[in-house]
Amino acid sequence: MLYASFDSDREYLVNKFRKPVFEEGTGVSQEEIIEHILEFADTLTLQDLPKPVIKARCFEHVCQQMFIDVNPHDDFPGFGCYDRKKRPLAPLVGRWNYEVDSTVNKERAEMCWPRNSAGLHMIWKDFDHSVPDWDAMVELGYPGLLERLEKYRKLHEEKGTLTPAVAAHFEGMKITVNALLDHLGKLIDFARARHAGNPRIEREIRCLEQLRQGPPRDFYEVLMLIYVQFYYCEHIDHFQVRSLGGNLDDLLLPFYERDLKEGRYTIEDMREFLTCFLMQWGSIDNYWGHPFYLGGTAKDGSSLYNDVSYLILDVFDELHIPTPKIQLKVAKNTPRKLLDTAFRMIRDGHSSLVFVSDDNIRKIKMCYGYSEEEARTCNVTGCYETAARGIANGTGAGHANFMKIFELIFNDGRDPATGYTVENCGALKLDEIKNFDDFFKSFLRYLDDIIEVIIKCADGNEANLHEVNPSLLYSVTALNSLVTGRDAFSNGNVYNVSSILLCGIGTAVDALMAVKKFVFEKKELTLQEFREILKNNWAGAEELRTRILLDRDKFGNGIEEVDFYAHILAHYAGRKINMRPNARKGFYAASGHCARQFISMGGKTGATPDGRLAGEEFSKNLSPTMGMDRNGVTALIKSVCTMNALDLPGDFPLDVMMHPATVQGEEGLAALRGVLYTYFAKGGVAIHFNIFDAETLKKAQVEPEKYANLQIRVCGWNVRFVELPKCEQDAYIRRAENIAE
C-alpha cells in the first residue's frame, strides 16, 4: 500500500466539499466571488465581447480568485468553489436567462410560467446530464484537446465558415482550457511551496504536471483527469458532468494492467486511489447522486466486466456511501459472479446500484436511428438515461403531470389552486361527460394540451441554450462541436435529444379505474358528487376513499384490463412525442423517469379519484402507486412490462421493493437473478431494488442515530432514510408494509 492512511484521511475527505478549511491568502471565498461576478462580467460586456468569451473570461477569473488546497490527506486537489448551490457563474447564467426570456423567448416563457406554477408541467432549461467524450479526453489530454481545437478552427478559417459566432465558440473553449491548465499550475506551485518532500504530494504534483503536458499515462492520472474535468465543468463552467468516466472499469482497464505489469502500482495502491476518488463524491453528497456505469458488451459479444469492475464494487461496498451511484450494464454475457456480488451488496443495504439491460438499450436506440456500435456503447448519462458515447447530449426538457389532468377534468379545465384555465383543448365540460369513454377522451385532450405546450415552450428554451449558458469545457471534448462550430450542449452534437418525462402514469391508471368502476359501472356516485368530494379532499367520504384504496383494480398487480390502460397511456404519449423535431437539430423522446417531480408535482396537485389526498406524491417512474401493488414482484413486472419500452426511449425504469426474508440465502440470490432476467426478457430497461422491511424503517424513524447509514433508493438516486422528511419516510413505511415475506 502507498499510504495506508484512510482512517486518518476520512475526516478531511468527508468535509472537503461540506465544510472545508482553506489557507488564507490562497484566494477569496466562494461567496465573495459570486457577489462580484456580475461586476467583473460587466467590464467584459462593455467591451462588446461575445457571450462564450465573456463566460470563458469569467471562468478564468474564478480560477484565479478562488481558494485552493493540496492536502496530504488527499490524492486530489481542493477548491474554494466547493458548494454546488452557490456556483460562481450562476448570476451570469441567470442574467442571460432573464434576457432571453424577456426578449426572444418572451411569449413562450410567459405561457410556461403560470402553467408550471399550476403544476401542469415543469419546463425548464436543463443544463444537466452532459457526458464529455471521455475517450477523447483520455487519449488526448487537455493539451491534445487544445491542439485539436486549433486544427478545426483553422479548417473553419480555410473553408470560410469561421463566422463570428463560430470564432467566439472556439475562442471561449480555448480561454477556458488554458485557464484550467494555468490553474493546475497554480495548484502545483502551492503544493511545492507547502508540502515539498511529502511523497503523496510529490506524486500528486507529478500527476498534475502530466495533465498540463499531455494525456494521462497511468491509473491515478486517469482518475485525476476525470476529477478535474468534473470539478471545473460542474462547479465552475455550470454544466453537470454525468457518468464519471463512462464505464469506468473499461476505461481504467488498460492503465490498470499496464501499471501492474510495469510494477508502477499494486492492486492495493490502486484500491487506495479508488477509495479517495469515490470519497470525493461521497463528500459532495449531492441529493441526486453522481453516476458512472460498469460493464457492457464488446464488439465480439464478450462482456466488458473485468478485474477493475470487482475492485470498484469492493471499494464502494467498503465505503458504504450513497453516491456515486453505479449502473451495471447487464447482458447474457454478464458473469454470474458479478451479479451475485451486486445483489449481495444490495441485500446488505448498499442499494445504490442499478441494473440496465444492454440488449434492450441497444434495441431501443437502434429503433431511433443509432448504429449498432453507437447503441451498444451508449453511455448511461444520468439516473437511467442513455446517450451515444461522445457524440450525444440529452436534456430533460419538461415533465408532464398526468395527475393534474384529473383536476382539470373535474373543474372544467381550471386549476383550483391558481385559477389557471386550459381552454379550447377539445375536452368536454364535466357536465357533458356521459360515460367512461367521454371521460377518457377528455383525459387525452388535456394530455395533448400539456404535451403540445411542453414542446412549444421547450423549443423556445432550447433554441437559446447556448445564449443562456454557452458550454465550453464540455464542447471542447466533443468532436462534432468542433466540426460544426456549434455548442455541443445546445445543438452541436450528432444526437441532440430532448426528453419529455411522464410523471404519474401508474397513479393515473388507478384514478381512471376508480372513475370507471365507481362512477360508470357501479354508479355509486356521479361525477359532480365526485367533484365535491375531491374539492373537500375526501373529508366526509372517508369510507368511499377506503373502499377505492382497497379496490383490486390498481396498476401493478398483473391485472390485464387495468394494465391495458398503462400501455395505452404510454403508447399514446410516446406516439405524440417521439421523433418530433426539437429546436436543437435533434428530436424529442418520451421518458418513463420522473426524477423528484412525483413529489413536487404531487405537492401542486389536489385530491384525485384514486383515493390520493391533495398534495400527496404519486407513482414514481413506471412503478405503481406506493403500496398499491399487492400481488408481489412477478405481477408487478408483468404490469410494468405491458408498457412497451420502445414507446419510452428516453428511459424505462422500475423500482422494486422486496422484503429481506424473500431474498435471503443462495435461493434469494437465484430469485433476484430470475427477477432481473425476466424483467429484461419482457423488455424492461432499468431496475433497482430496495430491500428492507417496515419494522426496520419504523425503528429508523424512532432512533435515527442508530440507522444513520440506512439507504433508500428514492428515484434515480439513493439517500439516507433518516434524512428524508417524515411524510416521505411514512410513504416508504406504508409501501414496505405491503411487501410479503
Place this chain on the structure above:
Amino acid sequence: MAITGILLDTKRFAVHDGPGIRTAFFTKGCPLKCIWCHNPESTSPLPQTGFYKDLCRSCGSCRAVCPAAAHSFEEGQHLFDGDSCQACGKCEEVCPVSAMKLYGREVTVEEAFALALEDRDFYENSNGGVTVSGGEPLMQKEFTLSLFKALKKEKIHTALDTCAFVPQKTLEEALEVTDMFLVDFKHADSMMHKRLTGQSNELIKANLEFLSANGARIEIRIPFVPGCNDSDGNMEATGAFLGGLCIESVKLLPYHALARNKYRALRISDTMPEAESPSEEKIAAAAAILQKYGLNARSGRA
C-alpha cells in the same frame, strides 16, 4: 364436473418452497396436528373465517353483507359468531381494514393452472416452477395431481410439500407428476412424533424409504422447535435414518411464534410452545450432526 380444491392461499414469487422462483398453492386440511403449527388455518379441510379483533373499527360493513347474521355489535363491540359463519367471504370483501379474513376458497384446477402460467417466464429464468403445499396437499389428491399433470404437459417443474402421512399408493401416483418432494420430518422417535403431531411416524418413514427407493428428488424439511425436537439425540437418530436414504438436502426451519394471532382469530386453542426462535449457532450445531451422516444439511434461514 370441474375438479376443485380448497386453497388457503396462493403465493407468487415463492422463493423458499423449492428451487427458483415459484408459485406456491397452499391447500387446506392436514392429517397431523403439530403443536407448533404456524399455519393453524390449514388444519381443517373446510373454509374458515378469521376475525382479527385488534384491527376491527366496528364500522358494521360486515353485518350488512353477512347472509348468516354472524356479525353483531354490542356497545360498539364487534361480536363474531364463528359457528354460524358460512365462510362465504363477503365480509372479507367489504371490510375496510382487513379484520375479516377468509381461509379457504374453492378453486378449479383450470383456475390454478392459469394463475401458475402467469409467472412462467420467471420459472424459466430461475429454474423455478410450481409448488403445492399445505396443509397436506395429498389430502386433496385429485386437485393436486390433476394440477401437476397439467403443469407437466407444459414442462413446468412441480414440487410437492408433504408431511408424507399419506397412503403409499397415493405417493406412487404422485411420483409420476412430481419433480421434487419437500418432505417434513418432525421427529425420529415414533412415540415423540405421536405426542407432538398426533400421529406416529412409521408411515412417514416407510414413505420416505419408498420415495428414495424410487429415485425421487427429496428435500427434507425439519421444523426445528426448541424443547420438542432439537435435542442432539433426536438429530443423531434423524441423521441415522435419513443418512441411509437418498436425500438431496435437509433444511432446518427455525421455529417462530408469529402465528399466535391466527389461533386467536380462528378461535382455536393455541398449542404453540413458549419458546424463542433458535439461534443460528444452535441450528448450525444440529446441521453439523446431520452432516456426519452424509446429509447436505443447513439452516433454512439462509
